[in-house]
Amino acid sequence: MAEVRVAKSAGFCYGVERAVKLAEETAREKGGCAMLGSIIHNVHVVAELEALGARQVDSVEEVRPGETVIIRSHGERKEVFDRLEQLGSVCVNATCPNVLRIQQLVAQADREGRIPLIIGEPRHPEVMGVASWSDRSVIFPGPEELEKWLLQEPSRQSLSLTAVAQTTCIRTIWETSKEILKKLCTNAKIFDTICSATHRRQLEAAELAAQADVMVVVGDRKSANTKHLAEICRKACPVVYQIEQAGELTTGFLSGCTMAGLTAGASTPAGIIKEVYTTMSEEIKNMEPQEESFEELLDKSFKTLNTGEKVTGIVTAVGPTEVQVDLGCKQAGYISAEELSADSSVKPEDVVKVGDEIETYIIRVNDVEGYAMLSKKRLDAVKVWEDIAEACENKTTLEGKVTEENKGGIVVNVKGVRVFVPASQSGQPRGADLSQMIGQTVSLRITEVNRARRRVVGSIRAVQYEERQAAQAAIWESIEVGKHYTGTVKSMTSYGVFVDIGGVDGMVHISELSWSRIKNPAEVVSVGDTLDVYVISFDPEKHKISLGVKDRSCNPWDKFMETYKVGDVASVRIVKLMTFGAFAEVVPGVDGLIHISQIADRRIEKPGDVLSEGQIVDAKITAVDEEKQKISLSIRALLNDGDEDAE
Numbered sequence: 001m002a003e004v005r006v007a008k009s010a011g012f013c014y015g016v017e018r019a020v021k022l023a024e025e026t027a028r029e030k031g032g033c034a035m036l037g038s039i040i041h042n043v044h045v046v047a048e049l050e051a052l053g054a055r056q057v058d059s060v061e062e063v064r065p066g067e068t069v070i071i072r073s074h075g076e077r078k079e080v081f082d083r084l085e086q087l088g089s090v091c092v093n094a095t096c097p098n099v100l101r102i103q104q105l106v107a108q109a110d111r112e113g114r115i116p117l118i119i120g121e122p123r124h125p126e127v128m129g130v131a132s133w134s135d136r137s138v139i140f141p142g143p144e145e146l147e148k149w150l151l152q153e154p155s156r157q158s159l160s161l162t163a164v165a166q167t168t169c170i171r172t173i174w175e176t177s178k179e180i181l182k183k184l185c186t187n188a189k190i191f192d193t194i195c196s197a198t199h200r201r202q203l204e205a206a207e208l209a210a211q212a213d214v215m216v217v218v219g220d221r222k223s224a225n226t227k228h229l230a231e232i233c234r235k236a237c238p239v240v241y242q243i244e245q246a247g248e249l250t251t252g253f254l255s256g257c258t259m260a261g262l263t264a265g266a267s268t269p270a271g272i273i274k275e276v277y278t279t280m281s282e283e284i285k286n287m288e289p290q291e292e293s294f295e296e297l298l299d300k301s302f303k304t305l306n307t308g309e310k311v312t313g314i315v316t317a318v319g320p321t322e323v324q325v326d327l328g329c330k331q332a333g334y335i336s337a338e339e340l341s342a343d344s345s346v347k348p349e350d351v352v353k354v355g356d357e358i359e360t361y362i363i364r365v366n367d368v369e370g371y372a373m374l375s376k377k378r379l380d381a382v383k384v385w386e387d388i389a390e391a392c393e394n395k396t397t398l399e400g401k402v403t404e405e406n407k408g409g410i411v412v413n414v415k416g417v418r419v420f421v422p423a424s425q426s427g428q429p430r431g432a433d434l435s436q437m438i439g440q441t442v443s444l445r446i447t448e449v450n451r452a453r454r455r456v457v458g459s460i461r462a463v464q465y466e467e468r469q470a471a472q473a474a475i476w477e478s479i480e481v482g483k484h485y486t487g488t489v490k491s492m493t494s495y496g497v498f499v500d501i502g503g504v505d506g507m508v509h510i511s512e513l514s515w516s517r518i519k520n521p522a523e524v525v526s527v528g529d530t531l532d533v534y535v536i537s538f539d540p541e542k543h544k545i546s547l548g549v550k551d552r553s554c555n556p557w558d559k560f561m562e563t564y565k566v567g568d569v570a571s572v573r574i575v576k577l578m579t580f581g582a583f584a585e586v587v588p589g590v591d592g593l594i595h596i597s598q599i600a601d602r603r604i605e606k607p608g609d610v611l612s613e614g615q616i617v618d619a620k621i622t623a624v625d626e627e628k629q630k631i632s633l634s635i636r637a638l639l640n641d642g643d644e645d646a647e
Contacts, residue, residue: 002254002284004277007208007263009201010218011273015096016040016266019073020049022094026070027052033068036060036080037125039094040073040267041223044245063089074125075099077132095129098167098195102130105191109162110134114189117146119177120166124224127166143176150184161188167195168225168266170232171202172469192541198225198266205229205263209237212261214254217242218276219265226265235395237261245272246279254283305331305365305372310379315356318348325358331372335360339375342416351376384415385451392446397463400444402437410434412442417456419444425459471503479545481535487547489529497521499533499547506545508533513549515556515589517575556589557629563587566621572633574615582607584619584633592631594619601639 012020023039032053038046039054046056054070060083063069068090071081075095084091095103106116116137120127131137140146150156163181165174174194181188209215215233219226221244230242239257243249254260260280264273305311305327313325313333323340325333338344341351352358361379365372391398400414409422421444426434448457487499487506496509508531514524525531533547564570564586572584572592581595600610611617623632 002258002260002287004260004262004280004284005208005212006273006277007201007204007261009197009204010262010264011266011268011270013195013197013201013266015073015098015195015197019094019096020045022092023049023054023070024052026068026092027054030068033070033092034063035070035072036063036076037072037074038222039070041220041226041265042267042269043220044272045267045269060084060087063087066090068092070094072125073099075103075129076125077129079132096167096195098193099126099130102164102167102191102193103133105162105164105193106130106133106137109189110136112160112162114160114162117161117163117181117188118166119143119146119163119174120169121224124166126168126224130164130166140177142173143180146177147180147184150180157184158186161185163188163190164193166224167193168198168228169194170228171199172466175469176465201225201263201266202229202232205261206232206236208261208263209233209235209240212237212259213257214239214241215261215263216240216249216276216280217263217265218244218273219268220244223265223267226267229263229265233261233263234393238390238394243276246275249276249279249283251283251286254280254287257284257287260284305329305362307362307365309362310359311362311372311374312357312359315352315354315358318352318354320348323348323352325360325374327372331365331370333360333372333374335374335376339363339373339377342377342380381416384417385449387415388417388419388446388456389449389451392449395445397443397445398458399441400458402440402442404438405435410437412444412458414444414446414456414458418454419446419456419458421458421460425461427460427464468503475502475504476540476543479535479538481537484532484534485547487531487533489525489527489531492521492525492527494520497525499531501533501545501547504543504545506533506535506538506547508547508549512536512547515550515554517583517585517591556587560587560590560631561624561626564621566624568621569618569638570621570633571616572619574611574613574617577607577611577613579606582611584617586621586631586633590629590631592619592621592633594633594635598622598632598634598636601636 019039023035026033027049035049035054035056037058038056039049050056057063060080063084066088069084071091071093073094073096081091109116110133116134118127118131118137118139120139122139122141127139131139140149171194178190181190215237217226217230217233217240226242230240233240241249241253262277262280311327313327315323316326317324321337323335325335327333337348340348358376359379360374360376363373363375398414400412400419402410403413404411406420409420410426412419412421423434428434442460443463444458444460445462446456446458485501487501489497490500490505491498496507498505499508510518510521513521518524531549533549536546536548538545570586572586574582575585575591576583581593582599583591584594586592596604596607599607604610617635618638619633619635620637621631622634622637
């Protein structure tokens with residue numbers, strides 16, 4: 001039984017609901033007022049507010065002196081507020097609190113002399129309003145434009161930057177932009193300003209679309225968040241309708257559907273959502289199958305076949321040179337072995353069996369002799385191109401085998417179609433030997449299809465990025481202090497190493513790499529090494545993870561306490577010389593201090609006069625501070641003991 005499921009977060013968000021309520025109250029109290037632009041992106045709501053006396057004006061010039069003006073939920077440009085103040089207007093600021101916060105962040109950046117970078121749709125009212133709070137603002141539609149701007153003039157990478165996002169920005173666009181900023185910039189403040197309600201709405205839509213045969217997205221066509229919802233749904237669902245009201249749905253739009261999903265943008269009233277839901281439910285009730293009448297069956301038997309048409313039939317016989325197909329009409333259908341498959345080496349019985357339903361292409365019709373020549377091979381070729389084009393539109397992930405290295409990239413065979421993947425989209429580091437990929441099966445996204453020129457372009461990198469994002473989300477959902485991961489060393493610094501634990505990099509400080517004292521991480525690990533690490537601490541907001549490698553169950557201090565006591569003599573290794581003495585390793589991971597006064601039986605200027613790093617010497621344990629885990633050693637005590645023995 002088919003059903004309709006509605007996303008939990010469909011409809012008004014807090015900011016929109018607040019704006020509409022303010023507009024309604026102001027219109028009733030004032031007996032009339034002006035809405036500067038659409039209070040929200042929904043013509044039906046705006047019309048209802050106008051009926052209450054809140055007239056819509058498109059510019060400040062249309063505002064009457066002293067008139068009460070409602071500022072829309074998307075916010076407004078700073079110069080508009082200044083102009084309204086000059087007119088003596090009373091402003092009712094219905095700007096969404098989330099948008100207000102972004103305006104304040106941009107204004108603060110301007111005061112601090114920082115350059116605000118805004119990720120969002122350049123012509124969207126919210127973005128234009130936010131940008132106006134600083135003359136330095138720069139707007140980027142996505143990460144590609146941001147990266148290009150930073151690389152055009154490398155000096156920009158060291159500028160003082162403040163990055164924010166449009167409240168309805170798609171999460172993947174923002175996360176990619178953040179990665180670029182963290183990688184290239186040395187002084188960037190990054191604020192995650194995507195509305196949590198928007199993000200939750202997008203996640204619910206994606207989850208619902210993955211289960212549905214048809215998705216209906218309701219909202220004004222000018223609404224950015226509605227448009228983004230539709231884009232997200234198209235990635236997971238084959239059929240998506242973006243509408244403003246129920247009247248746009250036509251009879252049969254749910255044909256063949258077993259589960260339909262419904263979501264709505266933040267500016268869509270509950271009444272419209274309910275009306276659409278009712279329409280979808282009634283459509284499903286009318287989808288009950290009906291038996292064909294005798295007249296309809298009779299008409300089918302007299303159907304005519306035309307060259308170039310697609311027809312479906314049932315395989316009735318399979319021979320070594322041809323396949324016979326019942327097309328449900330007076331003509332019999334035949335497929336020669338050459339027209340059955342693009343692979344000439346396969347036999348007909350390997351492709352089809354008696355009773356199989358088969359879709360074919362009509363090559364020629366002979367009404368006189370009563371037969372039609374068919375081709376499955378040609379239809380398959382057409383369908384492959386249709387599948388490729390559909391995959392491009394819906395951003396579906398496909399699989400193919402790398403067949404060759406081409407100038408500037410590689411070629412991947414996807415269902416018999418050559419797909420060119422530029423080197424920058426191969427998922428390999430810049431300058432890598434792409435010939436190593438030949439023969440590999442890869443997942444990719446189709447980015448361009450030109451059937452006339454038989455040109456198809458794809459991206460492996462886009463799929464890898466989404467997989468990494470999914471892996472990162474899984475890590476952050478389950479991470480906890482003490483949890484162990486198997487990671488790979490990705491890079492090294494003088495103070496530690498970065499380890500990939502499955503899509504997320506964590507930092508292992510040099511002090512956590514080994515119980516022994518080391519000067520450089522390269523002494524114990526190399527890039528590419530696999531490490532068993534555990535979580536020491538993490539910060540989800542800053543996306544930082546501190547990892548450890550040292551086995552806490554093998555604490556060297558415990559080994560020292562089991563092996564030595566005060567008065568024992570140990571063979572120690574000098575590991576560091578200081579002005580006040582020398583540190584010596586007693587057991588791996590535990591050092592003791594030989595004070596300068598305890599190095600020799602005479603006065604010395606510096607420890608280096610007697611000792612050198614790496615030297616093995618005998619020293620007496622003169623004191624142990626268990627609480628602070630400190631050890632005092634003495635070479636002089638042994639020299640004095642020797643003198644006493646000689647006497």
